[in-house]
Amino acid sequence: MTSENKNKSGVSRRGFLAGMGIGAGAGVLAGGGGVAAYSAETDSTGEDSSISFRDAHQAGIVTAQQEHLHIVAMDVLTEDRDELIDMLATWTTMAERMTQGLPAADESGESDYAVPTDSGEAQDLGAKNLTVTVGYGPSLFDDRFGLKNSKPAQLNPLPTFPSDQLKDELCDGDIVIQACADDPQVAVHAVRNLVRAGSGVVEVRWSQLGYGRASSTTTEQATPRNLFGFKDGTRNIHSSETEAVDDFVWSDEAGWMNGGSYLCARRIRMLLELWDRQNLGEQQATFARFRKSGAPLGTEDTDDQEFAEVPFDLIYGREPVIPEDSHVFLSHPENNGGARILRRAYNFIEGSDTFGHLSAGLFFIAFAGKPEETFIPIQMKLSRNDRMNEYVRYESKAIFACPPGLKEGQDWGTQLFG
Template identity: 50%
Template sequence: MPEDTATQTPAPTTAAVDPVRGFSRRALFGLAGAGAVGLGLGVAGDRAAIAAAAAASPTGGSVSYPFFGTHQAGIVTPAQDRLHFAAFDVADDLSRDDLIELLQDWSTAAALMTAGRDVGEFGSVNGPYDAPPEDTGEAQGLPPAGLTITFGFGPTLFQAADGADRFGLAARRPEALTPLPHFPGDMLEAGRSDGDLCIQACADDPQVAVHAIRNLSRIAFGRAAIRWSQLGFGRTSSTSTSQATPRNLFGFKDGTANIKAEEPDAVNDQVWVGDGDGPTWLAGGSYLVARRIRMTIETWDRTLLREQETVFGRTKGAGAPLSGGTEFSEPDFVIVGRADAPLIDHAAHVRLAHPTQNAGTRMLRRGYNFVDGNDELGRLNAGLFFISFQRSPEQFTRVQLNLAKNDALNEYIRHVGSALFAVPPGAATGSYVGAALFA
């Protein structure tokens, strides 16, 4: 087990960020257009300027989380209020060196943006008039807003669906990194599932989160393209004891018993990949599960309050278990009420998701609400974009199988998207995310 604990995760700071490498020539094509290199945006002159910009203090005095560190930020970091998540497929003609270069460029940009800086030497307004701006500019003047950028690698990065070992990584794929199984009740859409790479951008300002994905996508032009993406608002769980428990779109408090950063033993045991868990390059990292869960809002809104509380096994107001106490009281699954029926129903969500019903399994959940307009029948296209981090995908699979078979909540939800990614440990100063994979 690595000696790192949850308390060693990078703390919020307003200090200078670590200098980072400059952008590759291909990144500059993506940022500024094919003609920009001849206008003074070449790599050689760019590196020193970008390093100097990265070393400057972030604007606005807002909290920022450093990109470089033992673990990637955006896992045990206090959950921000907004999300932009994107899964990417790499280009068919991408080489191993091209992939490394892309990760280097993404790391350079991530270090700048998490510090509240523009991307590139000239940013959004100071470059040549005859070239597109290096930075898209919608975050100009905004503080960092607690932005974190977290990268992950999908199973197909190591071995394509046709079996091809495109980047010589097949032998280094973690044994546990295989596509998630098709669970009972899944109605998965291929266009909302899987991917070679993923980026999770979380911030307390939606424009800052969108700015991050937008610029990273530009940098990847010609090398990787977005396969699917998801905007999220209103975190649906807390990752710190300093945060109040939020509510999901069904109006219930969610994530009361979530793993918190202030539980280092639980984080080390349940979240971080250990030295003996697989390939050494992943030690100190984690596994990210993403599930897009559509809620049948209109049906739920016509459901009796008594039934709603029975489904969850908690009161809708205080969030206390139906067995009594406060929100943070441990549920009592034995105590009975009328007709000797348990106060917490056998099919209640809180019962089936509880660690005592899943061999002690816990996950660090980091999901978000979403509303993507209306469908063709006028119903809200809304729900939960579920994200969890765990030491092994088996933790998620164990709990989801338990929920998929018996959870009363299944009457009101549909799982329509699914993906699994290996999240490498944090990048060392001057290096890039995932560097150990290519060593």
């Protein structure tokens, strides 16, 4: 909405949000309703907890991966730079409150005759380790908002990889919000209310729900299984690997992106009916791991061997025990110049398609400090040669620059625009 249209409508978006108590600079962090005065309640099992919203890096990257995801990419509708800045400031206030288990806005003094400031479905659920992570796509740095010279060096659209079968409506976007929590309704609530507050400034381009984590970001978390039944992400970077995190996750670019990370997303449809007809030997050769334990082929099929070194040089007869077109062979750091990425993938199931096949798969999210040196080369190799390509369809691609964490008093609008 342009400034001219705002005046014609009789009420500005800024005025509307101020009336809801969530406008930029609104004092919702002060007093009894404020985040600073709030201590997250725990349920009878003591399971609920909150994660700090402000830190050197955004939460939701190296944070212990939660069980549920709601991610949404949006296109910016407005041509008014100030409207976009105000919305990002509003989102900051709302996100900080919701990550502490509070309503999206201060509800004190609300009238029965006013639209509620919060949709209410997470009112009794607590924070459930909610994190809200924001990122910006390459298309935001065009000529609309004066950001062209602020575009990070590696924020370029992902290439179309050789085996892609992309759906344009599931790709790219100006802005992304990733909400992760240990309760699905808490994650959905966060996205729902942020999108609601952005009405007229942004519109949803695509979104995805993930119902179960398919990777681990801490050593305390067991390696989960994907819908093919195999342990997924055994070699994932863990938050305790501080040197690897610094080398491969955080960006060292100058400017506002320093200390941030690039979110790379791929929606992978799994052809489960085809996979389920393959014998166990074929399935294990595709991954180069035993299904039961996750141990590499060529080692003992026992749980204590999951993290054993992969025996790339081991030969059975005339064939290597680790097939050269297997997922492990192609993605392993040893075969990619040591390159690693931090994955935060989620399983999804969306019912059945018109053929009666499950519409299901893996929503793959990876964070990389230098995607052109790590994520893209690895994905290119997998896309060309991975044995698994027979059983999957890559339906989307997107990349977003996620800035570092916010300092006290800072919001996403001032961080991006200065």
